[in-house]
Amino acid sequence: MAQAGESEPVRVQVPGQASAQLVSATGGEAADGKGQLAWAGFEWARNPYVILITIYIFAPYFSGTVVGDPVRGQAIWGHINGVAGFIIACFGPLLGAIADRGGRRKPWIAAFVLTMAFATFLLWFALPMDAGIGILGAAAAVVIANVAFEFSAVFHNSMLPHVASQKGLARLSGLGLALGNLGSLLILVFMLIFLMLPGAVSWGFVPDTLPFGLDAAAHENSRIAGPIAAIWLLVFAVPLFLFTPDAKSSGLSSKGAVREGAQALVRTVKSLKGYRNVALYLVARMFYNDGKTAVLVFGGVYAAGVFGWGPLDLTLYGVVLSIFAVAGGLVGGWLDDALGSRNAILTSIGMTSLGVLLAVSITPQEIFFVIPYDPETATPLWSLPFFNTLPELIYISVVLLIAIFITAAYANSRTMLARIAPVSKMSEFFGLYALSGTATAFLGPLLVGIATSVFHSQRVGFASVLLLLGFGMALMFFVREERADEAVEERGA
Template sequence: MVQVSAGRRIWGWYFFDWASQPYNTLLITFIFGPYINDLLRDGSAAQAAWGYGVGAAGICIAIFAPILGAIADRAGGRMKFIWLFSLLYVAGAAGLWFAAPDDFNLLFILLSFGIGLIGMEFATIFTNAMLPGLGTREQIGRISGTGWAFGYVGGLVALLIMLFLLAENPLTGKTLIGISPLFGLDAAAREGTRAVGPFAALWYAVFMIPFFLWVREPRQPGAETIGQAVRAALPELRQTLRHLPENRSLFAYLASSMFYRDALNGMYAFGGIYAAGVLGWSVVDVGVFGILAIITGAIFAFLGGRADERFGPKPVIVFNVLVLSAVAVAILFIAPDKVFGITVGPDSKLPDIAFYAMGALIGAGGGALQSASRTMMVRQASPGRMTEAFGLYALAGKATSFVAPLSIGIVTDITNDQRLGITPLIILFIIGLFLLFWVKPDGEPSEKWADSSASSF
């Protein structure tokens, strides 16, 4: 095996965030989600359909993520799983090209989107489990924060390419810089916007090359065959879950993160489609909003990593959950005719400016929160059972990943009001914040890191 330096391994690991971020940035939030709103021509119907589609994918992830994690823990070979789920990512994203305005099959498109989302989420599970081997306890926060920031920059570059060169305004047929979509794409058929799927697939395939070249796994002595691991996975998972409440801090953290991460994912998934439906923004308008959110996300993920390194992850998590809770409440008071109780005229830019500000706060809070959450998992886990711990972290993140999108879909359907439809996010953030009270900053004494425990790939 060719030897790879520690610094290059870390950079290879960073490239997964760079490669995969466009699925969140372009497909879930800023380009394809609002495009669904354009196709259905009904903000509430689009938000409900998107909620059901994302929620169904979340259920699939919740069921299979912990099982696959247990299998990989026993059989080794995380890289093989990352290859498999990378193929799902590419195939699912590429299928979104077929969302043509005159021949739009909602079921097929949601299925393609779900396949790609499942691929992205499962690949993330296995790459996150590699984090503890990249540095010591003190270094993990900075590494995690830099990785998130690098991913946000990748998402920003991909978004700028889409807005400047491909995604057309449906009214003018021009991109953000006033040109027709490149490569002769037909603006009338929305080919520039639909190209977001193949573009995201190609972006991922190209930028995963450094990851596969530079990231290495250690040989696992006594690794089982896949068949043996499959037979042992479910009994092992049941045993792990049975004893989980014995570690009160870890149990409380997993429960807390389960709720606040679900709420944050709900914000990401519905931010663009909400703005399109409530404020009447075009795909290009939402894209500009996305640029601002991604810039603040990159900056504060980086700064949050430094704060994590200095103060530990818990203060970073608490602060950002408070910020995001306040944002979820504030969004309820932004409408085309009234902003925070102030009545505005039809030509006022205040609603747009206020929502831009909320987007900046979502980006900033989300970047720092996700980075610190990864390192908090490292603090809570036992060095000798780190892979198992990240399997539990994946379970906590996905076990209720369908709650936010499904609850938004249901509340939106019942009220026929997009603003009221996002109220479940407020409740989820509050529950997550409450459960953090029982989380010890460094975990239970028996679960603390030893600096010398960091392994290498």
């Protein structure tokens, strides 16, 4: 059987086929169908954290109820993400370099999964008005969980070119994000039916009371998002460890892997001047990823502030967007196959920017900047306790663009790196990939905060993310979609 790095095709048995040739993007033996599905399924386990904690449920609860002041809460939420981003920027590339030297990824992923689950569970104890673990305790737990989330992504992403074929990179990457959003959707539907709607509607399939003795008056239907995300992660991360093959250990001790990894990272950073195309891509991604991250971080807080939405509205809003985000992962794979990674990224950023522009053009009193709307005199569209005004429905309609194409952009971005990074330094470059996504993580929150303060407008502050998206998109026009060749790069070609 051919070893990793050899050019001879590797014959492996694939479920449902008599025989087939399946060679990974790195030249070794790719994972079988079950192993690839388990790799993608890790997104199903991990990504609900983003939806439940950082966007729709816990973030607005933290801002408006734990802090007690939405404006101050939004500022603190930005600082939390900035601190986590700084930590990730400092250590993410080093971890990727260590993975290359040590070989195995699963032990690291397991450690970060356990850390993330513990920190996320603690959010149950973040009580209203700075009680319980308080603002500081909740902030520390979110920082730890965010860091563990991103560090697990470094090792999980670096497995992609080892488990998938070159032609299958885009589809498997897109499938992972689609599964992640599908899992988030199922959790949000559960929370909507059993935790948010009881007492608000009299539908037959909705229980009369909250389960497990939860008390909505104590905001327990929002706080439970932490334990749900933690338990979901622990249960559904298991298949990755059972079915997806890991790289073989290099035989180095932990100390040796750290030492050689650090040395290799220094060399890699210095060599970026030789990998000009990859470096330009990472810089471009740094800016447009900051824009996407800011959209996600402030999306729930923005909607809650502008439209005065509560937990029920935000959960239903999350359900609707998650349905279309599931399609976004598949759209990303389709765009990548049809247009190539670079053009798919340009399309995804462009459509995300259009969605943001349309979103901020709508308020309870205004549609598309110029059409006035008077909520005081307008007749409600229906008697349901949510989304009963025309601006709200139009707003939801246009942000579907964001849900689809921001997910597609994530899928296209990591596929792009897997296509252009040098094979021998794949994990190091995925560490730099994490760095490019977090090195300026403070920039999005800072930009939104300054714009909001200067213009005294939440919509202007949110619209400022268009600057980051636009600059990143402009840089992408100069990126070439081709594998970095060390010999060519060193000659300065």
